[in-house]
Amino acid sequence: MNGLRVSNLSYQFGEKTALDNVGFSLDQGDFCALLGPNGAGKSTLFNLLTRLFVAGQGQISIAGHDLQKDPRAALATLGIVFQQTTLDLDLTILQNLRYFAALHGISGRDRNRRIGRVLDRMQIADRAGEKARTLNGGHKRRTEIARALLHDPKVLLLDEPTVGLDAAARQAITNHVHSLSSDGTTVLWATHLADEVWPDDRLIILHNSRVLADGRAKDICGGDTLENHFLRVTT
Ligand SMILES: Nc1ncnc2c1ncn2[C@@H]1O[C@H](COP(=O)(O)OP(=O)(O)OP(=O)(O)O)[C@@H](O)[C@H]1O
Secondary structure (H helix, E strand, O other): OOOEEEEEEEEEEOOEEEEEEEEEEEOOOOEEEEEOOOOOOHHHHHHHHOOOOOOOEEEEEEOOEEOOOOHHHHHHOEEEEOOOOOOOOOOEHHHHHHHHHHHOOOOHHHHHHHHHHHHHHOOOHHHOOOEHHHOOHHHHHHHHHHHHHOOOOOEEEEEOOOOOOOHHHHHHHHHHHHHHHHHOOEEEEEEOOHHHOOOOOEEEEEEOOEEEEEEEHHHHHOOOOHHHHHHHHHO
16 A cells, blocks of 8 residues: 555654654655654654664554565655755756666666656756756755655655745745645655645644644644644644
């Protein structure tokens, strides 16, 4: 089954609990915002989902593949945009995408078709020949999202992709991110900014290593703004 399933997931840094019995389930094509203040456990969760860390306890299933039993199949279906940029700044957008395609064994006409598609999707086709170093923060982010989509992931993870962007770029990336599940991709998007979450979004609030709420944003808020609700439950 496609989608993302996490159950009974816990993780410790020595004595420090970073995740405590976290569980949730996203179906194919679901879009979900993961909202948590600094230190809530978002990065730890992403590090476990991408197998940078190995969970002490719990299960993760990505597009039907158990991450522990079949990591290769699970990770092959995953796309990820990390919080820090991982582009090669001395390469152009096109070269960065070609390099990533080669890592995935994608070549020839198929590669060119895929690159054309993701460039169009992120509206950066006209910048393809520019070096990543010369791009502004918003276009770097778009390039990273384009790269993460190149191999048609079933599940896409984005770890605070708007960090460090100005207001206009933040809004543009937030809009792009909200459109990413329209083709059936399951999207989990971590943020610590309540104003990036839309009322109809599926929302998981993570706080102090635990899931505080899981549901539709406007239902969780109960008539209040998400900003107010989030502040109230996390401070
Ligand atoms: N390497 C580490 N050693 C010890 N404790 C850690 C380490 N990394 C994270 N922590 C702690 O684990 C908890 C969860 O941290 P994590 O980085 O996952 O939170 P986060 O929600 O991603 O925060 P941020 O928004 O600041 O990135 C925090 O209390 C943090 O201090």
